Amino acid sequence: MRPAPQLDLPLALDRAAATPLHAQLAGALRRAVLDGHLPAGARLPSTRRAATEVGLASATVLAAYEQLTGEGYLESRHGAGTFVSHHLGADSTAPAPPRRAPQDDGAAATGSGTRAVDLRPGRPDTRRLVDPAWRAAWRSASSQVPSWEPPPLGLPALREQVAAHLRVARGVPARAEDVVITAGADEGLALVAHALELRDVVVEDPGYPSARRALRRLGVALHPVPVDEHGLVVDALPEPRAGGAGAGAVLVTPSHQYPLGGVLPLARRLELLAWARARGAVVVEDDYDSEFRYGAAPLPALAGLDGDSVVHLGTLSKVLTPWLRTGYLLVPPRLREAFAAVRHDLGTPVSGVQQQALATYLAGGSLRRHVARARRDCAHRRAHLLASLASQPHLRAAETSAGLHSVVVLPEGTDAADVVRRVAERGYLLAALADYAVERRDLPPAVVLGYADASLADLSGAVTAVGAACADQRLPVTPATTPTAAASSTVPRAVQPRSRSRPGG
Numbered sequence: 359m360r361p362a363p364q365l366d367l368p369l370a371l372d373r374a375a376a377t378p379l380h381a382q383l384a385g386a387l388r389r390a391v392l393d394g395h396l397p398a399g400a401r402l403p404s405t406r407r408a409a410t411e412v413g414l415a416s417a418t419v420l421a422a423y424e425q426l427t428g429e430g431y432l433e434s435r436h437g438a439g440t441f442v443s444h445h446l447g448a449d450s451t452a453p454a455p456p457r458r459a460p461q462d463d464g465a466a467a468t469g470s471g472t473r474a475v476d477l478r479p480g481r482p483d484t485r486r487l488v489d490p491a492w493r494a495a496w497r498s499a500s501s502q503v504p505s506w507e508p509p510p511l512g513l514p515a516l517r518e519q520v521a522a523h524l525r526v527a528r529g530v531p532a533r534a535e536d537v538v539i540t541a542g543a544d545e546g547l548a549l550v551a552h553a554l555e556l557r558d559v560v561v562e563d564p565g566y567p568s569a570r571r572a573l574r575r576l577g578v579a580l581h582p583v584p585v586d587e588h589g590l591v592v593d594a595l596p597e598p599r600a601g602g603a604g605a606g607a608v609l610v611t612p613s614h615q616y617p618l619g620g621v622l623p624l625a626r627r628l629e630l631l632a633w634a635r636a637r638g639a640v641v642v643e644d645d646y647d648s649e650f651r652y653g654a655a656p657l658p659a660l661a662g663l664d665g666d667s668v669v670h671l672g673t674l675s676k677v678l679t680p681w682l683r684t685g686y687l688l689v690p691p692r693l694r695e696a697f698a699a700v701r702h703d704l705g706t707p708v709s710g711v712q713q714q715a716l717a718t719y720l721a722g723g724s725l726r727r728h729v730a731r732a733r734r735d736c737a738h739r740r741a742h743l744l745a746s747l748a749s750q751p752h753l754r755a756a757e758t759s760a761g762l763h764s765v766v767v768l769p770e771g772t773d774a775a776d777v778v779r780r781v782a783e784r785g786y787l788l789a790a791l792a793d794y795a796v797e798r799r800d801l802p803p804a805v806v807l808g809y810a811d812a813s814l815a816d817l818s819g820a821v822t823a824v825g826a827a828c829a830d831q832r833l834p835v836t837p838a839t840t841p842t843a844a845a846s847s848t849v850p851r852a853v854q855p856r857s858r859s860r861p862g863g
């Protein structure tokens with residue numbers, strides 16, 4: 359008989375920490391896999407046995423095992439037990455040393471016409487945002503009026519709050535000194551391009567048009583790489599070349615590919631990081647809406663896997679509102695000076711009053727509470743949207759377990775741009791999936807619909823309008839249904855101007 363496996367890990371679980379015990383155990387096991395201490399194929403003890411060994415409840419161990427199984431580190435085989443995944447090859451389990459927080463593992467710290475309803479993606483739900491905590495934070499911030507400029511990299515209090523948020527919510531052992539406060543993701547991306555003097559960037563196809571525009575304006579050459587239902591096709595990345603010519607960075611949305619919704623599997627994450635290291639390139643991780651998941655917890659951010667190659671690009675546009683124009687970067691320590699030099703020369707674009715108000719708001723735990731409320735509301739709207747779609751047999755929602763928008767796939771052969779025009783005539787603005795493409799011509803006909811800021815009635819109305827527009831398209835075209843130049847001009851294409859018509863996520 360085979361000897362029963364033991365965990366045999368140096369575990370420093372902190373029962374007083376804010377991080378739950380199952381998350382601490384998952385973190386320790388994840389690190390053991392990445393360090394090679396638990397090799398691919400190794401069998402783990404049963405939850406009961408592990409629980410006895412480490413002095414935890416079986417349910418706690420089970421929750422940790424389930425989390426890591428969902429993340430792809432472990433696999434459970436019926437009747438045989440739980441094993442370290444086989445597909446984690448030797449290369450991929452040896453990334454650069456992860457970023458370290460001072461405390462440790464992240465465990466300690468804390469249409470047209472006048473009445474069109476705009477359902478293009480990018481708008482979060484702000485209905486419940488203004489509460490007593492929000493008002494108090496702004497009141498207090500506006501009563502302090504220093505006679506100096508805010509520090510170039512951001513207010514220390516806000517940088518500390520952002521670092522704490524990244525440690526708790528995203529599994530990244532972030533330090534305040536590596537955080538830079540930005541005026542949103544696009545401004546953050548422009549700062550990355552300036553600081554690293556980027557000339558070439560790999561972008562996802564389809565991907566976020568606004569980021570592409572920002573990069574192009576800075577003279578950066580874009581190299582589109584296709585995505586599939588799991589996210590970036592890492593195998594399609596250009597071959598690493600010696601001498602540094604080619605892509606200096608990869609811009610990727612691993613938590614929730616924008617706009618298709620895939621979650622980049624662990625094996626691809628590790629391959630992507632290996633690709634970047636081999637090339638001396640930087641991975642820019644756009645983590646725009648990972649807080650909104652309606653099932654499994656999000657995978658920890660890439661920045662927690664490799665503290666040396668990843669610049670983490672965060673925004674408050676989805677968790678609070680794009681009206682703030684505030685975001686942040688988490689920068690590898692070796693690159694910090696380059697970012698500081700740009701901010702020193704150009705100054706910070708983010709007002710001190712705003713940074714102070716946000717620091718106070720985050721310190722009181724209000725962001726966490728607001729996100730929990732917004733997530734519940736969005737889950738309700740998403741369920742309603744899915745039910746409405748189910749009543750239209752020809753429409754199908756693509757992956758929707760996360761985020762604030764859904765990709766609705768139309769019957770084969772449908773002209774999606776024409777559907778968008780027809781739906782706008784019925785009073786709802788949507789985006790066509792093709793508008794997010796760079797080179798791809800093989801995408802299915804689909805529309806992208808943001809549900810976070812929509813009423814249930816509007817969601818039902820928009821779905822009915824999409825169904826009717828698809829049906830209309832099959833009828834012989836009459837002058838009345840032909841989209842006129844006037845109709846098209848009143849429907850701003852979602853990927854064009856930066857005003858409200860910029861597609862968000």
Ligand SMILES: Cc1ncc(COP(=O)(O)O)c(C=O)c1O
Nearest residue numbers: 542543544616646673675862863
């Ligand atoms: C993919 C993606 N990244 C980032 C953002 C946030 O951008 P910003 O912070 O500039 O509002 C969005 C907003 O819609 C988005 O869709």
